[in-house]
Amino acid sequence: xxxxxxxxxxxxxxxxxxxxxxxxxxxxxxxxxxxxxxxxxxxxxxxxxxxxxxxxxxxxxxxxxxxxxxxxxxxxxxxxxxxxxxxxxxxxxxxxxxxxxxxxxxxxxxxxxxxxxxxxxxxxxxxxxxxxxxxxxxxxxxxxxxxxxxxxxxxxxxxxxxxxxxxxxxxxxxxxxxxxxxxxxxxxxxxxxxxxxxxxxxxxxxxxxxxxxxxxxxxxxxxxxxxxxxxxxxxxxxxxxxxxxxxxxxxxxxxxxxxxxxxxxxxxxxxxxxxxxxxxxxxxxxxxxxxxxxxxxxxxxxxxxxxxxxxxxxxxxxxxxxxxxxxxxxxxxxxxxxxxxxxxxxxxxxxxxxxxxxxxxxxxxxxxxxxxxxxxxxxxxxxxxxxxxxxxxxxxxxxxxxxxxx
Amino acid sequence: xxxxxxxxxxxxxxxxxxxxxxxxxxxxxxxxxxxxxxxxxxxxxxxxxxxxxxxxxxxxxxxxxxxxxxxxxxxxxxxxxxxxxxxxxxxxxxxxxxxxxxxxxxxxxxxxxxxxxxxxxxxxxxxxxxxxxxxxxxxxxxxxxxxxxxxxxxxxxxxxxxxxxxxxxxxxxxxxxxxxxxxxxxxxxxxxxxxxxxxxxxxxxxxxxxxxxxxxxxxxxxxxxxxxxxxxxxxxxxxxxxxxxxxxxxxxxxxxxxxxxxxxxxxxxxxxxxxxxxxxxxxxxxxxxxxxxxxxxxxxxxxxxxxxxxxxxxxxxxxxxxxxxxxxxxxxxxxxxxxxxxxxxxxxxxxxxxxxxxxxxxxxxxxxxxxxxxxxxxxxxxxxxxxxxxxxxxxxxxxxxxxxxx
Numbered sequence: 159x160x161x162x163x164x165x166x167x168x169x170x171x172x173x174x175x176x177x178x179x180x181x182x183x184x185x186x187x188x189x190x191x192x193x194x195x196x197x198x199x200x201x202x203x204x205x206x207x208x209x210x211x212x213x214x215x216x217x218x219x220x221x222x223x224x225x226x227x228x229x230x231x232x233x234x235x236x237x238x239x240x241x242x243x244x245x246x247x248x249x250x251x252x253x254x255x256x257x258x259x260x261x262x263x264x265x266x267x268x269x270x271x272x273x274x275x276x277x278x279x280x281x282x283x284x285x286x287x288x289x290x291x292x293x294x295x296x297x298x299x300x301x302x303x304x305x306x307x308x309x310x311x312x313x314x315x316x317x318x319x320x321x322x323x324x325x326x327x328x329x330x331x332x333x334x335x336x337x338x339x340x341x342x343x344x345x346x347x348x349x350x351x352x353x354x355x356x357x358x359x360x361x362x363x364x365x366x367x368x369x370x371x372x373x374x375x376x377x378x379x380x381x382x383x384x385x386x387x388x389x390x391x392x393x394x395x396x397x398x399x400x401x402x403x404x405x406x407x408x409x410x411x412x413x414x415x416x417x418x419x420x421x422x423x424x425x426x427x428x429x430x431x432x433x434x435x436x437x438x439x440x441x442x443x444x445x446x447x448x449x450x451x452x453x454x455x456x457x458x459x460x461x462x463x464x465x466x467x468x469x470x471x472x473x474x475x476x477x478x479x480x481x482x483x484x485x486x487x488x489x490x491x492x493x494x495x496x497x498x499x500x501x502x503x504x505x506x507x508x509x510x511x512x513x514x515x516x517x518x519x520x521x522x523x524x525x526x527x528x529x530x531x532x533x534x535x536x537x538x539x540x541x542x543x544x545x546x547x548x549x550x551x552x553x554x555x556x557x558x559x560x561x562x563x564x
Numbered sequence: 565x566x567x568x569x570x571x572x573x574x575x576x577x578x579x580x581x582x583x584x585x586x587x588x589x590x591x592x593x594x595x596x597x598x599x600x601x602x603x604x605x606x607x608x609x610x611x612x613x614x615x616x617x618x619x620x621x622x623x624x625x626x627x628x629x630x631x632x633x634x635x636x637x638x639x640x641x642x643x644x645x646x647x648x649x650x651x652x653x654x655x656x657x658x659x660x661x662x663x664x665x666x667x668x669x670x671x672x673x674x675x676x677x678x679x680x681x682x683x684x685x686x687x688x689x690x691x692x693x694x695x696x697x698x699x700x701x702x703x704x705x706x707x708x709x710x711x712x713x714x715x716x717x718x719x720x721x722x723x724x725x726x727x728x729x730x731x732x733x734x735x736x737x738x739x740x741x742x743x744x745x746x747x748x749x750x751x752x753x754x755x756x757x758x759x760x761x762x763x764x765x766x767x768x769x770x771x772x773x774x775x776x777x778x779x780x781x782x783x784x785x786x787x788x789x790x791x792x793x794x795x796x797x798x799x800x801x802x803x804x805x806x807x808x809x810x811x812x813x814x815x816x817x818x819x820x821x822x823x824x825x826x827x828x829x830x831x832x833x834x835x836x837x838x839x840x841x842x843x844x845x846x847x848x849x850x851x852x853x854x855x856x857x858x859x860x861x862x863x864x865x866x867x868x869x870x871x872x873x874x875x876x877x878x879x880x881x882x883x884x885x886x887x888x889x890x891x892x893x894x895x896x897x898x899x900x901x902x903x904x905x906x907x908x909x910x911x912x913x914x915x916x917x918x919x920x921x922x923x924x925x926x927x928x929x930x931x932x933x934x935x936x937x938x939x940x941x942x943x944x945x946x947x948x949x950x951x952x953x954x955x956x957x958x959x960x961x962x963x964x965x966x967x968x969x970x
Contacts, residue, residue, distance in 0.1 A: 346787030363786070367833055378942055379822040380769070380847055380916035381752030384815075391823055392808055399805035402798055409790075416785040417797055418833045425825040427773055427843045427881065437833050441786055475833065510786035534792075536784050 160257075160264045162556050164549040167256045170203065171548070174236065174252060175244040183539025184244050188237035188279035188288070189217060189307070189316040196236050200251065200276050207258045209274060215327035216297075217278035217320070218289040221258065225271040227334040230559050231522070232257055233275030234340050235514060237283065240308065243343070243541025249529070249548065250341040251276040257556045270563040273335075277514050284313045290514040294521045295329050330521045336562060337485055337523035338515060341555050343543055345511050347534030355550050356496040356504035357528030358489055361443040362516050363412075363508055364481035366474070368438045368455055370397055373469040376424065376432030387430050391422045393468035394434035400458045401438065408450055412508060415440035415451065443481045443508045482516045488525030488562065495557035496527075499550055511536075527555050566663075566670045568962050570955040573662045576609065577954070580642065580658060581650040589945025590650050594643040594685035594694070595623065595713070595722040602642050606657065606682050613664045615680060621733035622703075623684035623726070624695040627664065631677040633740040636965050637928070638663055639681030640746050641920065643689065646714065649749070649947025655935070655954065656747040657682040663962045676969040679741075683920050690719045696920040700927045701735050736927045742968060743891055743929035744921065747961050749949055751917050753940030761956050762902040762910035763934030764895055767849040768922050769818075769914050770887035772880070774844045774861055776803055779875040782830065782838030797828045797837040799874035804842055806864045811846075814856055818914060821846035821857065849887045849914045888922045894931030894968065901963035902933075905956055917942075931968075933961050 177199065178185050178192030186192045197219045204211035204221030211221045219236070223229060234250025254274035261267040278289030284305040291297040305313035317323040344350075349357050374390035398417050405415055419437035440451050459470040489506065496504035507528070515524035529551035532542045583605060584591050584598030592598045603625045610617035610627030617627045625642070629635060640656025660680035667673040684695030690711040697703040711719035723729040750756075755763050780796035804823050811821055825843035846857050865876040895912065902910035913934070921930035935957035938948045 344787070345784055346789070347792065348789075365786075378751060378917070378940075379824060379845060380771075380820065380918075381750070381940065381942065382820070383752075383754075383817070384812075384820055385817075386753070389822075391804075391826065395801055395804035395808060395823065395826075398797075398801035402801060406790075411789070411791075414786065414788070414790055416795070416834070416836055417801065418785060418835055418837060419828050419831040420797065420801075420826050422825050425843075427824045427845050428822070429824055430822055431824060437831075439785060439833050511784065512786070534787065536787060 160260050160267045160556050160560050162256050162260045162552045167252060167549065167552055168545060170252045170255065171248060174248050178238070181539050182244065183541070184238050184242050185240065186236070186238040186242065187240055188281065188283040189320055193237050194320055197276065200236060203255055204274055207255060208262055209258060212328065215322050215325040216289050216292040217322060218293060218328060219276040220328055221274040223271045223273050225269060227271055228336045228563065229271035229273050229334050230336055230563060231273045231275055231338045232555070232559065233277065234342060235278070235280035235289070236276040237279050237281050239281050239537045241539055243536060243538060245343050245541060245543055246536070247280055249343060253341045253552045253555055256552055257559055260556055267560055270560070272559060280514055283307050284316065286512065287514050287517045290517040292327050293330055294517055296517065296520060332521060335522050337488060337525065338518045339488065339525045339555060339559060340513060340515055341527045341529065341551055342513060343531045343536065343541070344528040345531055345534070345536035347531065348507060349528065349530040350532065350534065352505070354503050354505055355500040355530065355547055356554055357507045358492045358496060358504060359484050359509045359526035359528060360489060360506045361484060361508045362482045362513060363441040363443045363510050364445055364448050365439065365441045365479040365512065366448050366452055367476035368452070369473050369475040370436040370438060370455065370459065371471045371473065372434040374432055374467070377430040379428040379430050382430055388467050389430050390434040390468055391431040393462050393470060394420060394436050396462065397458055397470070398436055401455065404454050405451060408454065409447065413440065413442040413447065414510060437475065441510055445481050479512060479516060482519045484515070484525050485523035488523060491561045492525055492527055492554065492558040495554045495561060498557065499554050527551060566666050566673045566962050566966050568662050568666045568958045573658060573955065573958055574951060576658045576661060577654060580654050584644070587945050588650065589947070590644050590648050591646065592642070592644040592648065593646055594687065594689040595726055599643050600726050603682065606642060609661055610680055613661055614668055615664060618734065619728070619731070621728050621731040622695050622698040623728060624699060624734060625682040626734055627680040629677045629679050631675060633677055634742045634969065635677035635679050635740050636742055636969055637679045637681055637744045638961070638965065639683065640748060641684070641686035641695070642682040643685050643687050645687050645943045647945055649942060649944060651749050651947060651949055652942070653686055655749060659747045659958045659961055662958055663965055666962055673966055676966065678965060686920055689713050690722065692918070693920050693923045696923040698733050699736055700923055702923070702926060738927060741928050743894060743931065744924045745894065745931045745961060745965060746919060746921055747933045747935065747957055748919060749937045749942065749947065750934040751937055751940070751942035753937065754913060755934065755936035756938065756940065758911070760909050760911055761906040761936065761953055762960050763913045764898040764902060764910060765890050765915045765932035765934060766895060766912045767890060767914045768888045768919060769847040769849045769916050770851055770854050771845065771847045771885040771918065772854050772858055773882035774858070775879050775881040776842040776844060776861065776865065777877045777879065778840040780838055783836040785834040785836050788836055793836050794873050795836050796840040796874055799868050799876060800826060800840040800842050802868065803864055803876070807844065807861065810860050811857060814860065815848070815853065819846065819848040819853065820916060843881065847916055851887050885918060885922060888925045890921070890931050891929035894929060897967040898931055898933055898960065898964040901960045901967060904963065905960050931964070933957060
């Protein structure tokens with residue numbers, strides 16, 4: 159069996175963390191100066207590992223093995239949130255790099271074909287999963303034209319600024335690949351709470367986002383009687399409270415829902431609110447359940463509308479993300495590899511957060527693996543994982559890749 | 565009985581409306597150029613009406629009768645909201661002026677003593693009821709030092725700019741006055757809905773303002789299980805919903821309560837809210853009831869706190885305004901005068917909005933009278949009242965003043 163080099167793995171992760179490093183965290187949003195510096199460094203590492211290396215026209219860093227297929231593509235993303243953790247996507251990118259090197263150093267695996275990748279903008283500075291969408295050929299022209307970063311730069315301007323505007327974009331060669339593997343920190347606390355080391359991802363949950371709009375009539379909070387009021391906020395509070403009452407009997411213990419924002423207009427102590435808006439999101443791996451939850455929101459809205467005081471409207475706030483199943487064979491091979499390295503210390507689990515395989519799954523079989531997050535912290539400078547767990551994760555992923563390709 | 569001159573009354577209201585007039589409304593916030601222009605014009609009108617006229621050191625315009633007491637002081641305020649209606653306070657100021665003139669022209673009333681006033685800054689550009697507070701000697705030095713206008717000017721700077729800084733401030737001579745009378749538009753729609761012409765104010769409601777703070781833990785909306793969440797917004801929604809459920813069985817049909825704002829932090833679709841804040845206000849003329857409502861909010865907070873998930877704190881968001889009863893004799897005299905002018909076309913009612921008598925009541929007996937507002941609109945360029953109703957109101961107030969002083 160192939161053996162990864164743990165000190166080289168940790169040294170590379172440490173090097174990458176310093177590019178855009180800030181305190182214990184990293185600031186390396188897509189197309190920032192530090193992001194591009196990191197991508198150039200990764201391109202160089204892929205070359206040094208014997209791969210043919212390219213930064214393509216949307217910033218994906220690709221390392222292509224000189225071996226023929228069937229190949230496995232292994233990687234993740236090196237861009238970060240505005241205040242990101244040091245591992246997040248970087249972990250999976252360096253795993254890919256290390257597995258390429260480990261395979262080449264071992265006579266029993268050096269003929270197997272591993273390509274490595276760092277996708278661009280998984281975190282959605284311009285557009286979430288920009289790089290993998292482009293690679294899969296599902297990046298819509300109109301959507302691309304509308305892409306603007308958090309700081310107000312258009313994607314086109316960013317591509318000009320970074321000199322990528324005339325660089326060709328790579329697209330998937332479905333013939334070459336057996337599939338795509340990605341490792342990531344869990345970003346939650348199931349593994350840590352259970353004292354387990356590996357999560358084999360069965361599916362990435364689907365996400366629905368709804369905006370609920372309430373329209374009433376703005377009025378003086380002293381002189382307008384309760385009977386005459388058409389208070390948009392009162393209807394909003396009813397909606398929010400009832401969601402929190404009516405969802406629990408229907409969901410399973412993995413379902414999550416969040417009312418992440420509420421806005422009242424005009425928002426003054428002495429004015430009866432004329433408008434209000436509620437931001438609702440829910441996630442589960444079962445699309446039927448997501449439909450059911452959306453129906454509950456609609457039926458509460460209908461109920462409030464039927465009283466003819468406040469006008470309620472439910473609109474999608476984002477394109478729905480469909481639940482996405484990982485490839486059955488990859489799940490089994492990863493489980494088998496995990497059982498050898500950490501017997502009894504792993505589990506199958508869904509991913510509650512989104513990742514590039516949601517996109518790549520349209521073109522290639524995908525597999526994902528989680529390592530434990532300390533305190534479940536993510537998208538935060540405090541995000542961290544134990545070195546031992548980082549090493550175990552890479553070894554399991556390498557073993558799974560070997561099992562898949564052999 | 566004294567008779568007011570309706571065309572002179574309407575002409576003066578029309579003149580005043582042009583000072584700072586904008587479309588159908590008026591922009592004349594306290595100490596603005598237009599406000600001071602209006603005050604100089606009022607001072608001149610008070611002189612022309614035979615009063616000894618002064619603008620005092622906080623901008624109150626006072627017209628003192630040359631007759632001795634017992635006197636009635638009649639007036640209101642000529643400052644407006646940033647986008648104010650043309651009547652609002654101006655109505656009561658011109659009523660005072662017209663009643664002074666009408667009394668002097670009638671041999672049967674010319675020996676009675678009416679002083680006229682326009683208070684400064686009832687609308688709270690710097691401090692609500694600034695002028696009447698000063699006159700009553702209850703304007704705290706520290707509070708005054710902290711007074712800043714909506715545009716960021718300190719009160720001291722405004723007094724320097726308008727040349728009032730070294731002008732003495734008038735204070736109440738309790739020996740001189742039988743009391744204070746003020747007329748105002750209703751700012752609501754009780755009178756219009758009932759087809760009535762006069763509201764005799766029994767009390768100005770008390771106001772309590774509370775801010776309810778919720779503290780939980782900010783987290784990832786995908787990877788944080790429902791069981792592990794400490795979602796500040798969920799507790800906020802429960803509080804708001806329960807207020808709207810638990811208040812109705814306790815209140816009377818005049819009580820109003822408003823949840824005018826809700827803020828969620830950080831307020832993003834994919835983040836479990838860590839903090840939230842609710843703005844709650846309630847008004848009634850019965851202080852015991854206000855206490856009961858405050859206790860309901862506290863007991864919901866205690867209930868949520870007892871679950872040890874979210875920390876809830878209830879804090880006053882403003883100095884409570886105590887309910888303020890109008891003087892019993894004045895109520896009866898106003899009712900008697902109304903019954904003669906519009907038999908059956910008037911009612912006793914509380915004022916749900918605040919007015920200078922809330923302050924003046926500490927020193928002198930007060931009486932208030934309302935005329936109907938078209939569509940109940942107030943603090944808005946569209947505010948208006950029918951000419952006929954404006955005239956009726958002034959006549960009733962004049963008759964009531966005569967009845968009180970005779």
